[in-house]
Amino acid sequence: MRENDGIAAIVPEVIGWRQTIHANPELGFAEHETAAFVAAKLTEFGLTVHTNVSATAVVGTLIKGTSGKAIALRAELDALPIKEVADVAYASREDGVMHACGHDGHTAMLLGAAKLLAESESFDGRVVFFFQPAEEVLGGGKKMIEDGLLKRFPVEQVFAVHNWPDFPEGHIGVRAGPQMAAVDDFEIVFRGSGCHAAMPHLGDDPLLAAASFVTAIQRLVSRSIDPLSPAVLSVTQIHGGRFNNFVPGEVKVEGTCRFYDRALSDHCAAEIERVAKATAAMHGASAELTYKRGYPPVVNPASGAALAAQAGADTVGAERVATEFQPSMGCEDFAFLLQGVGDGAYVWIGAGDVGPGAGLHGDRFVFNDAIVPIGIRFFLNVVQRALPVGGK
Structure with a gap:
């Protein structure tokens, strides 16, 4: 026509x-x-x-x-x-x-x-x-x-x-x-002990743990996925704290993973959780992951x-x-x-x-x-x- x-x-x-x-x-x-x-x-x-x-x-x-x-x-x-x-x-x-x-x-x-x-x-x-x-x-x-x-x-x-x-x-x-x-989304809550900013030794710092995670998790794509299999991981949100003189006790990190191979969904979920928990433990904090499998x-x-x-x-x-x-x-x-x-x-x-x-x-x-x-x-x-x- x-x-x-x-x-x-x-x-x-x-x-x-x-x-x-x-x-x-x-x-x-x-x-x-x-x-x-x-x-x-x-x-x-x-x-x-x-x-x-x-x-x-x-x-x-x-x-x-x-x-x-x-x-x-x-x-x-x-x-x-x-x-x-x-x-x-x-x-x-x-x-x-x-x-x-x-x-x-x-x-x-x-x-x-x-x-x-x-x-x-x-x-x-x-x-x-x-x-x-x-x-x-x-x-x-x-x-x-x-x-x-x-x-x-x-x-x-x-x-x-x-x-x-x-x-x-x-x-x-x-x-x-x-x-x-495909797209999956993730949310991680880092938890520690809040403390006065002038006395950081009296608490754990989940904000520092979250910041370390943001840099460390990029290894998921660069070092844990076949470079011939396209994948993207982006951290898109960080929320924590209300005052400039107090270290928060809880920080939330959110992001997304994209890939063509649907099998990478399980791999990303496992790797994100592993890195999050290890990073949190290094800073004396804890990490809880919510991983949401989205569109194929x-x-x-x-x-x-x-x-x-x-x-x-x-x-x-x-x-x-x-x-x-x-x-x-x-x-x-x-x-x-x-x-x-x-x-x-x-x-x-x-x-x-x-x-x-x-x-x-x-x-x-x-x-x-x-x-x-x-x-x-x-x-x-x-x-x-x-x-x-x-x-x-």
């Missing part, structure tokens, strides 16, 4: 939907107005709409022909707890909440594809549209599966797109194998990645489709859906160069509306490739 397919005619309307969603952002599992907007549009297009699936999720189904094959297309509903700084006419009306990742654009593009697919006879089978809550941090995709999504709406493949700043504008990236990393890696099966690459070539031309590039250490809860279904792909659509603070999760982030027709066309081409008329 490259020419005269109705996409150009609906792009202004789709951008309008995006701006409406952007101006009214909602956090994970609270996307009530966004979900109602999506459900109303899908109903208007003639799809069968389900809102009793999981939390604020919306599912639309569309059947054409008789093949019985089914695929799913997914977009996200939630925004982020970020105060918007971007100077746009449709800026967030909710103080401290912002669509800073492009979920408004992904949802609008998928709605556009649903509208055009409902009006066409270009495929043979069933397309299920997953509009999921709480992609950010809270694992809405995992909850949908736990609530029976894939049993109620079984599909053979699932696909999703994400705008990708600093990837060439209008290019498509999809690779077989890992495209996004997004790993595209070869078959799903190949179909997505073909659909990408149909959309922007083969010369603008990348299948070999560095994956990201960012994470995505689409991993749960991809893992649950067993086939499909996660795809980047390049948004081009952006400035400081304008990348994903930046307070100056602005979705590049130039990629709206590309996203819509890609979804249509995925459906035609996966569910061809005549079954070819």
Whole structure:
């Protein structure tokens, strides 16, 4: 679907939907107005709409022909707890909440594809549209599966797109194998005896223990993991103390681990605990670890990645489709859906160069509306490739 397919005619309307969603952002599992907007549009297009699936999720189904094959297309509903700084006419009306990742654009593009697919006879089978809550941090995709999504709406493949700043504008990236990393979070509480800052010999110093841990734990990546297996450990928060003349009795350290090999989750948990306890003991303190296993890696099966690459070539031309590039250490809860279904792909659509603070999760982030027709066309081409008329 490259020419005269109705996409150009609906792009202004789709951008309008995006701006409406952007101006009214909602956090994970609270996307009530966004979900109602999506459900109303899908109903208007003639799809069968389900809102009793999981939390604020919306599912639309569309059947054409008789093949019985089914695929799913997914977009996200939630925004982020970020105060918007971007100077746009449709800026967030909710103080401290912002669509800073492009979920408004992904949802609008998928709605556009649903509208055009409902009006066409270009495929043979069933397309299920997953509009999921709480992609950010809270694992809405995992909850949908736990609530029976894939049993109620079984599909053979699932696909999703994400705008990708600093990837060439209008290019498509999809690779077989890992495209996004797994993520685990950790929290360590160092405890000792508080004491007056002028009399440190009368207590243990958990703050010093925490500081030693921050430097020591970097050996996890540099000395305990195969250098050919990518991994990142970042300490992101340290909290302790209230007065400048008193050594606190408790200090909390938090951070995150990223990797593509899921087996590293157990290794990181064990190594962090070992180093934390040893460091604490060296300073006469104690350490208690809480290790939270988060999203698994997004790993595209070869078959799903190949179909997505073909659909990408149909959309922007083969010369603008990348299948070999560095994956990201960012994470995505689409991993749960991809893992649950067993086939499909996660795809980047390049948004081009952006400035400081304008990348994903930046307070100056602005979705590049130039990629709206590309996203819509890609979804249509995925459906035609996966569910061809005549079954070819």
